Amino acid sequence: MLSALGYGSVIAALLGAALMAGFGYRAGLSRNGNEFSATIARRAAYFCFFAMCAGMVTMEIALLTRDFSVDYVSRVGSIETPNYYTAISLWSSLDGSILFWGWILAGYAALFAFTRRREISAHVSAGANVESPRGGLVPGLKTTPLVIAVIGTTGLFFFGMLAGPANPFGLVSPAPLNGPGPNPLLQNHPLMGLHPPMLYFGFVGMVVPFAFAIAGLLQGNVEARWLRDSRRWMVGAWAFLTMGIIGGGWWSYEVLGWGGAWAWDPVENASFLPWLTATAFLHSAMVQERRGMLKTWNLSLMIGTYLLTLFGTFLTRSGVIDSVHAFTEGVIGPLFLGFIAFITLGSLALIGWRSNRLHAPGQIESAVSRESAFILNNLLFVGFTFTVLLGTMFPLVIEALQNEKISVGAPYFDMVASPIGLALLFLMGVGPALPWRHASMDQIKRSFKWPVLMGVAAAAAVMAFGMRQFLPILTVSFAAFAMTTIVEEFAKGIDARRRIADRSFFGALSDLFVRNGQRYGGYVVHVGVIVVALAISVSWTWKSEREATLRVGERVAVEDYEVEFVEVWGRQEAQRFVIGATFNTYRDGRFLGEEQPRLNIYNNSEAPIATPAVRSSLTSDLYLTLITFDSENQEHATVRAIVNPGIIWLWIGGMIMGLGALVAIWPRGKSRLRAASEEMISDVATPQPKPAFEPILEPAFVTDEADVT
Amino acid sequence: MKICSRALAVSIALIGIATLDLDSARAQGAEDPNQAQPSQQEMPGPAAAELDAMVAEIGATLRCPVCRQQSVAESSARISREMQGIIRSMLIDGKTPEEIEAYFVESYGPWILLRPKAEGANLFVYLGPLGAFLLGGLLLAVRLRKTGREIAAAEATPERNPDTAANRDSAADHVGEEDRDWLDAALRGS
Numbered sequence: 001m002l003s004a005l006g007y008g009s010v011i012a013a014l015l016g017a018a019l020m021a022g023f024g025y026r027a028g029l030s031r032n033g034n035e036f037s038a039t040i041a042r043r044a045a046y047f048c049f050f051a052m053c054a055g056m057v058t059m060e061i062a063l064l065t066r067d068f069s070v071d072y073v074s075r076v077g078s079i080e081t082p083n084y085y086t087a088i089s090l091w092s093s094l095d096g097s098i099l100f101w102g103w104i105l106a107g108y109a110a111l112f113a114f115t116r117r118r119e120i121s122a123h124v125s126a127g128a129n130v131e132s133p134r135g136g137l138v139p140g141l142k143t144t145p146l147v148i149a150v151i152g153t154t155g156l157f158f159f160g161m162l163a164g165p166a167n168p169f170g171l172v173s174p175a176p177l178n179g180p181g182p183n184p185l186l187q188n189h190p191l192m193g194l195h196p197p198m199l200y201f202g203f204v205g206m207v208v209p210f211a212f213a214i215a216g217l218l219q220g221n222v223e224a225r226w227l228r229d230s231r232r233w234m235v236g237a238w239a240f241l242t243m244g245i246i247g248g249g250w251w252s253y254e255v256l257g258w259g260g261a262w263a264w265d266p267v268e269n270a271s272f273l274p275w276l277t278a279t280a281f282l283h284s285a286m287v288q289e290r291r292g293m294l295k296t297w298n299l300s301l302m303i304g305t306y307l308l309t310l311f312g313t314f315l316t317r318s319g320v321i322d323s324v325h326a327f328t329e330g331v332i333g334p335l336f337l338g339f340i341a342f343i344t345l346g347s348l349a350l351i352g353w354r355s356n357r358l359h360a361p362g363q364i365e366s367a368v369s370r371e372s373a374f375i376l377n378n379l380l381f382v383g384f385t386f387t388v389l390l391g392t393m394f395p396l397v398i399e400a401l402q403n404e405k406i407s408v409g410a411p412y413f414d415m416v417a418s419p420i421g422l423a424l425l426f427l428m429g430v431g432p433a434l435p436w437r438h439a440s441m442d443q444i445k446r447s448f449k450w451p452v453l454m455g456v457a458a459a460a461a462v463m464a465f466g467m468r469q470f471l472p473i474l475t476v477s478f479a480a481f482a483m484t485t486i487v488e489e490f491a492k493g494i495d496a497r498r499r500i501a502d503r504s505f506f507g508a509l510s511d512l513f514v515r516n517g518q519r520y521g522g523y524v525v526h527v528g529v530i531v532v533a534l535a536i537s538v539s540w541t542w543k544s545e546r547e548a549t550l551r552v553g554e555r556v557a558v559e560d561y562e563v564e565f566v567e568v569w570g571r572q573e574a575q576r577f578v579i580g581a582t583f584n585t586y587r588d589g590r591f592l593g594e595e596q597p598r599l600n601i602y603n604n605s606e607a608p609i610a611t612p613a614v615r616s617s618l619t620s621d622l623y624l625t626l627i628t629f630d631s632e633n634q635e636h637a638t639v640r641a642i643v644n645p646g647i648i649w650l651w652i653g654g655m656i657m658g659l660g661a662l663v664a665i666w667p668r669g670k671s672r673l674r675a676a677s678e679e680m681i682s683d684v685a686t687p688q689p690k691p692a693f694e695p696i697l698e699p700a701f702v703t704d705e706a707d708v709t
Numbered sequence: 710m711k712i713c714s715r716a717l718a719v720s721i722a723l724i725g726i727a728t729l730d731l732d733s734a735r736a737q738g739a740e741d742p743n744q745a746q747p748s749q750q751e752m753p754g755p756a757a758a759e760l761d762a763m764v765a766e767i768g769a770t771l772r773c774p775v776c777r778q779q780s781v782a783e784s785s786a787r788i789s790r791e792m793q794g795i796i797r798s799m800l801i802d803g804k805t806p807e808e809i810e811a812y813f814v815e816s817y818g819p820w821i822l823l824r825p826k827a828e829g830a831n832l833f834v835y836l837g838p839l840g841a842f843l844l845g846g847l848l849l850a851v852r853l854r855k856t857g858r859e860i861a862a863a864e865a866t867p868e869r870n871p872d873t874a875a876n877r878d879s880a881a882d883h884v885g886e887e888d889r890d891w892l893d894a895a896l897r898g899s
Contacts, residue, residue, distance in 0.1 A: 257785065258779060258783035258784065258785075259783070260783070263778055263779065263783075264778070265777065265778045266778070367853050372853065375849060376849070379842070379845045379846065379849060382845070383838065383841050383842045383845060386837070386838060386841045387837075387838035387841070390833075390834060390837050390838065391834060394825075394833075394834045398830060398831070401830070402830060404818075404819065405818060405819075405820040406819050406820055406822070406825045406831065407772050407778075407819075407820050407821070407822060407823050407825065408823070408824075408825060408834060409772060409778055409780065409823030409824065410769075410778070410780065410823060411769060411770050411780075411823050411824040412823065412824045412825070412834070415824070416838055545765070610785060625785060627785050627790075640785065
């Protein structure tokens with residue numbers, strides 16, 4: 001029964017996507033497009049979302065009631081798995097995660113449609129024409145149905161997969177009595193419920209900016225409102241992606257037991273690649289906003305980011321990354337590749353067709369200006385993307401060409417990433433301090449006096465404390481440099497607000513966030529990046545590790561910590577057997593508490609999953625992994641004790657980044673009027689691409705802000 | 710992320726099956742990689758710490774053969790621990806890191822190296838990023854120089870004068886700057 005219900009929901013969603021695409025393109029492209037088709041496209045998005053919600057709920061019910069007649073449940077469910085891990089096993093296997101992906105996709109479509117729900121009525125009540133005399137909607141109203149149509153088109157692919165080759169709702173008859181349970185690694189830590197959804201929200205969210213890009217190309221027009229809205233969707237997806245990546249690192253640190261958070265594993269790289277291009281876009285979009293330049297480049301970044309999310313998913317889900325020969329297995333891989341090829345070629349054709357319309361009127365006036373800092377930033381981010389992509393793909397290329405297996409691992413990526421990361425950190429201190437267009441020598445001296453002084457002072461200070469390694473010194477110095485720039489930016493802004501509006505210090509500070517959240521939220525993100533950079537540098541440089549075999553009562557010392565072996569124990573749980581060792585931990589001779597690193601042996605796998613015990617503090621973490629123990633007499637155990645200084649700041653920095661992004665996209669009532677008047681002025685002042693188009697008078701209150709608040 | 714299942718399975722088939730006799734584990738040298746290696750406990754002192762660091766350094770560049778992108782130094786799989794033992798005893802025998810690396814490449818193929826040797830086709834993975842950055846930088850520089858010349862030619866036109874535009878930004882009212890800018894942009898029609 002659940003099987004039929006679920007499959008019916010997927011088919012309904014497929015129908016919804018077809019309506020989104022059909023009526024959306026009709027409203028956006030055809031001369032017959034009218035208010036009716038735009039409305040149907042929007043409602044189809046709601047319908048699609050409700051259908052996918054039904055599908056999701058059905059799957060969750062099937063999972064939680066252990067209905068093994070449903071194919072997916074029979075493959076990832078088991079009676080013994082606790083309910084929490086059963087609920088999240090939705091994304092523990094391929095077709096379940098495509099279902100989850102599809103649900104989020106429909107959710108984004110519906111949310112987008114919802115924010116634009118009053119667009120047409122506001123247009124009418126403002127007295128503007130909805131339909132152009134030459135047929136079709138007026139240009140200002142075409143973006144919404146086109147964006148919905150593009151999302152619907154991608155929906156056709158994903159829902160089509162769910163209806164066909166990746167159907168999770170298949171009927172298993174006769175139903176097995178029990179299933180194997182999810183992959184042991186995915187049911188070993190509660191954090192598994194956190195970062196995969198974050199990553200999915202980030203990955204799938206990139207479809208909205210992509211749809212904006214295609215809508216802009218189809219119309220041959222990317223103006224102020226288009227840019228502002230598409231960027232806000234990008235910031236939202238970017239924030240999820242950032243939290244997902246950092247959360248994934250945290251999961252990996254808490255679960256995998258090797259004492260680090262980032263290993264340049266292909267799966268990690270796949271999440272990092274779209275993050276890099278999205279970050280590049282968030283910066284270069286400002287050049288377009290201020291100077292009207294880089295339109296085609298920005299479109300390419302939006303499309304490229306979406307392609308990288310698809311490519312990353314393909315790479316990590318199809319098994320290709322382990323060997324090119326895995327490519328032949330299954331039909332989903334080739335389908336995915338076909339979809340990627342379709343998107344790539346279609347986008348390239350559109351860009352080629354429209355690029356002359358998007359030619360930028362502006363120019364870079366000086367190499368020392370904020371816009372050239374942004375362009376340099378883009379060079380670094382895109383170069384970084386290329387490097388990571390090359391390193392990730394290289395073993396496959398070599399295997400395909402020379403039939404030889406090689407590895408490209410962490411030592412390679414660390415080597416190439418450090419200089420790029422450092423250059424970006426440095427640039428982060430330069431960009432915000434440079435004026436647009438052109439900087440005079442005088443301005444440069446004024447802007448950089450304090451940042452340079454602080455950078456040098458920081459380097460001198462850490463060297464005085466005995467630091468000798470080159471890279472960490474440079475990191476600390478650049479971090480201080482960039483941080484001072486940010487502090488100066490805030491100081492200038494607060495100072496101005498206090499004088500103009502006669503505000504208190506905190507009043508002025510909150511004014512900055514309220515009035516210009518995009519900019520000051522961005523600076524908060526920068527603070528997060530600085531914290532992350534320092535955490536990476538410190539934890540990698542001063543990580544220290546000891547491995548020791550201890551008899552009961554014996555101690556081993558690592559840095560200022562001591563670990564004392566107490567006992568080994570075992571415990572049978574429903575879904576696993578747990579072997580643990582208890583250690584007393586001390587810091588500077590003071591008793592901290594007991595820690596119990598464990599080995600979990602799940603019923604569906606003979607491989608034990610080592611679960612480290614982590615004792616965190618703001619200064620350093622003590623990280624214990626049980627390696628082996630005396631299984632006969634329980635007299636001794638081998639433990640690996642790692643002291644990771646400052647690694648907690650990696651997660652804190654990630655949260656600061658997410659917080660900054662939230663500030664940047666937070667809907668603000670006050671900016672509504674300004675945004676609306678900006679719209680009218682720029683629309684009136686902007687020459688339309690073809691005289692046949694009517695001048696658009698955008699209705700004043702149809703921005704996202706207006707609807708959400 | 711790292712999955713090291715089979716290795717751990719072997720290393721801890723300890724649920725009554727295998728017995729781990731730590732005391733009898735002795736260095737057997739590179740000739741016999743199947744024997745467990747001594748733990749550091751048996752060699753205390755500062756020399757041992759230095760040796761540990763070298764083992765870790767070399768281990769970090771070698772791939773754990775049964776893991777997914779995990780290095781020998783990080784992995785707690787049995788085979789990685791054996792490889793650490795081999796590295797240790799080879800170091801004690803006075804072998805250089807290069808010789809140790811060569812030994813593992815001979816046994817496992819170039820796949821064992823996490824940082825591929827910079828030779829042959831592998832050069833591309835090292836030179837590719839360098840080339841990309843140089844090319845990008847070059848294109849950018851050419852572009853900037855070209856527009857720089859155009860600007861110099863257009864300097865006479867008042868609204869193109871960069872100084873007035875630049876000075877605007879440094880004007881005292883920092884918050885009002887945004888508002889002025891969009892107006893400017895709108896009037897310029899960009």
